[in-house]
Amino acid sequence: MSRFVLEKTLGLLAMPAGLIWLFLLASAALTLLRKQRLPAALFLAAALLYAAAGNVYLGSALMARLEAAVPPVDVATVTPFDAVLVLGGGSQEDPFGRPEAGLASDRLVLAARLWHAGKAQVLVASGMSRDSAAGVRNLGEESRVLWRSLGVPDTAILVVAEPCWNTRDEILADRRLQLQHGWKRVGLLSSASHLPRALVLARKADLRVTPVGADWRGRPHPFQLQLLVPQAEGFLEVQRACWEFLGRRVER
Numbered sequence: 001m002s003r004f005v006l007e008k009t010l011g012l013l014a015m016p017a018g019l020i021w022l023f024l025l026a027s028a029a030l031t032l033l034r035k036q037r038l039p040a041a042l043f044l045a046a047a048l049l050y051a052a053a054g055n056v057y058l059g060s061a062l063m064a065r066l067e068a069a070v071p072p073v074d075v076a077t078v079t080p081f082d083a084v085l086v087l088g089g090g091s092q093e094d095p096f097g098r099p100e101a102g103l104a105s106d107r108l109v110l111a112a113r114l115w116h117a118g119k120a121q122v123l124v125a126s127g128m129s130r131d132s133a134a135g136v137r138n139l140g141e142e143s144r145v146l147w148r149s150l151g152v153p154d155t156a157i158l159v160v161a162e163p164c165w166n167t168r169d170e171i172l173a174d175r176r177l178q179l180q181h182g183w184k185r186v187g188l189l190s191s192a193s194h195l196p197r198a199l200v201l202a203r204k205a206d207l208r209v210t211p212v213g214a215d216w217r218g219r220p221h222p223f224q225l226q227l228l229v230p231q232a233e234g235f236l237e238v239q240r241a242c243w244e245f246l247g248r249r250v251e252r
Contacts, residue, residue: 059237064218088127
């Protein structure tokens with residue numbers, strides 16, 4: 001074992017998630033030594049479930065399963081779109097209430113790249129959020145601000161006027177805009193892991209779109225000891241994948 005791997009592993013074990021895992025394992029071992037089999041089994045089960053919930057390999061595998069249904073799009077060769085519908089979620093709010101790039105900001109960057117490459121006549125933004133202490137966030141307007149900073153003019157940006165609180169709302173609003181503007185070739189751009197759920201909703205709304213995946217997360221990882229420790233990346237990806245599976249079930 002290299003010094004680098006040892007330092008990374010020990011460092012992750014010293015983080016809150018790692019310490020909780022060590023506590024569960026130690027509790028399982030201690031109760032087993034005391035021949036308290038039921039508590040030992042419960043602590044061990046909790047440790048295993050906790051490790052799975054924060055496992056980077058499991059998170060990547062679940063995301064890859066979701067993303068497998070989405071073909072990659074090459075900006076240079078894709079057939080131009082009349083409109084690209086960009087689902088909200090690519091921005092976040094900084095401490096001063098200003099929009100900035102979020103975890104899924106590749107959605108916004110890819111949309112801007114498509115416009116600059118002449119592959120999208122108009123970019124359509126949507127979405128609302130209540131996660132701000134200052135009140136309701138308009139994700140569509142935040143996308144507009146960030147696209148402007150990326151060189152996309154206002155004339156190429158359309159923000160959905162009606163409030164859209166979930167993916168279903170966005171899809172229905174986009175369908176109405178398609179009928180209103182007569183768009184023929186339409187791209188639906190979102191995180192690749194989110195697109196399978198969005199495409200199911202689009203088919204139900206009779207919104208015919210070409211999926212455009214961004215923010216790919218299902219990348220393979222080489223074996224590294226430190227990645228077996230429950231950590232933030234694992235918890236994030238496992239939860240995101242489970243959220244998509246749940247969203248598909250309840251159709252939202």
